[in-house]
Amino acid sequence: MTKYIFVTGGVLSSLGKGITAASVGTLLKHSGKKVGMLKIDPYINVDPGTMSPLEHGEVFVTKDGAETDLDIGNYERFLDSSYLKSSNFTTGQVYSSVIERERAGGYLGQTIQVIPHIVGEIVKRIKLAGEGHDILVVELGGTVGDIEGLPFMEAIRQMKHDDEVEGTYFIHVTLIPYIKAAGELKSKPTQHSVQELRRIGITPQMIIARSENALPKTFKKKLAMSCDVHPDCVIEALDAATIYDIPVTFLRQHILKPISKELDLGELDPDMEEWDSLVKKIVQPKNKVVVGFVGKYLELKEAYKSLTESLIHSGAHLDTRVEICWVDSEEIEERGAEALLGDCDSVLVAGGFGNRGVEGKILAIEYARVNKVPYLGICLGMQLTLVEYARNVLGLEGANSIEFDENTPHPMIYLIDNFLDQSGGMQLRTHTSPMGGTLRLGEYPCDTKEGSIIREAYSGQKTIFERHRHRYEANPAYREQLEKAGMIVTGESNGLIESVEIEGHPWFLGVQFHPEFTSRLQTPNPSILAFVQATLNVE
Secondary structure: OOEEEEEEEOOOOOOOHHHHHHHHHHHHHOOOOOEEEEEEEOOOOOOHHHOOHHHHOOOEEOOOOOEEOHHHHHHHHHHOOOOOHHHEEEHHHHHHHHHHHHHOOOOOOOOOOHHHHHHHHHHHHHHHHHOOOOEEEEEEOOOOOOHHHHHHHHHHHHHOOOOOOOEEEEEEEEEOOEEOOOOEEOOHHHHHHHHHHHHHOOOOOEEEEEEOOOOOHHHHHHHHHHHOOOHHHEEEEEOOOOHHHHHHHHHHOOOHHHHHHHHOOOOOOOOOHHHHHHHHHHHOOOEEEEEEEEEOOOOOHHHHHHHHHHHHHHHHHOOEEEEEEEEEHHHHHHHOHHHHHOOOOEEEEOOOOOOOOHHHHHHHHHHHHHOOOOEEEEOHHHHHHHHHHHHHOOOOOOOEEOOOOOOOOOEEEEOOOEEEOOOOOEEEOOOOOOOOOOOEEEEEEEEEOOOOHHHHHOOOOOEEEEEEEEOOEEOHHHHHHHHHOOEEEEEEEOOEEEEEEEOOOOOEEEEOOOHHHHOOOOOOOHHHHHHHHHHHOOO
16 A cells, blocks of 8 residues: 655745655655655646746646646656656646536435545545555645645545555645844744644644754754654755755755654665765856747746756756856847847747747747857747748748738648647647647657757657647648758657758757656756757857
């Protein structure tokens, strides 16, 4: 049977529950345990797919095509594993399932209530995510006391007494504020948060204390006593130079010892040597490059979380600090590409939806192409490479994507009516299709061209597998014209164009997929690694 570690948060949000959960999972995995991860989101949206990146941050896409919370990305990057749609669920999904079953008569006329029906559905989903693992680490989104989270709290409380559960362990992440005027760290917010948990029926066995200041021994003892945990179970989580240092920091504080004792896991001795070496290269690298990162969600960098982390992964393996020069694509439209990208060693144009800032991205692509600057275009960044080439090399005036101009005379990017989805089924997309659930999502194969940049990046693999999140496709009607003019299709998936390169350019790659979704600290994505290497080679 599976054992469960539940990670809750108190006082306020954004304390690092996801990094805490990922760090604990990483240490257990490096100790030889089979670890599963689960993020529960209390919001009522069915998934984050239609939520604004400015509000919610990045939408992470799993191998099997689920649009999930960005913490799933943290789990994959830390544990070097691929998780599925069962690793994330929301209040919206829970209620939808229960209501659908009720409508079908599945409850035999019972009055449907939060307890037992909603809570029962939550417990069922948690157990499903735990199947096949020694340990499932479960992160509960939100903060203790939130009205939305109460059914989830009740579910994990009940699991303490479930005969199908071999053991449970509760970790509470909370804030230890420092009051500068008084010169004191304060434990009261944590005490009140723990009291709220107890009122619900959950007694945390470990406190992860987020603080900007180190905790004195006397303070830790006071905190342990007031929260009814052993002093060894008060773990400091101070601000770190990189999030990847957190597992090592936790290990130095012997975080696994009380967890192992409570869950009867035996002696745990994680091998973190390679991990520690990579962290040191992140913190103190030998080299430095500057990447011009062209996007339009710059108000919230979390919208590009996987991509920025993937640059860190590649930098660690190349002993290089990848410094990001954030460039707003709308500002390029006003000031020009040279003014904003002239000091960058390479150019990266990220994905996105909507018309805002598109012309600025096209100017950035033209700058990289004309000036022979290493270039990587991802998703929309790849699609716009075709638009830019059509306009400025082929001379096709008005060339565009029909996403931005339905009446363009040259639809370089179009909306195909039918396509095979991730599971091999036929899907239909039209202009009037609802936004949710009409994207090409998840992992697809890509056949690479011999002698291409992309095949070389992937160590000669003929077929690679990468994840997608997009609605529009490159129009194959223009392929012959493009290739005659020097833009070569170097990757295809079931007849769809997946990657393009430019003959004679030192390093220019546009990919329809999102390579950042499969990049991890210990195994960086090959195309992004090759891009950073090309940037490093710039003289």
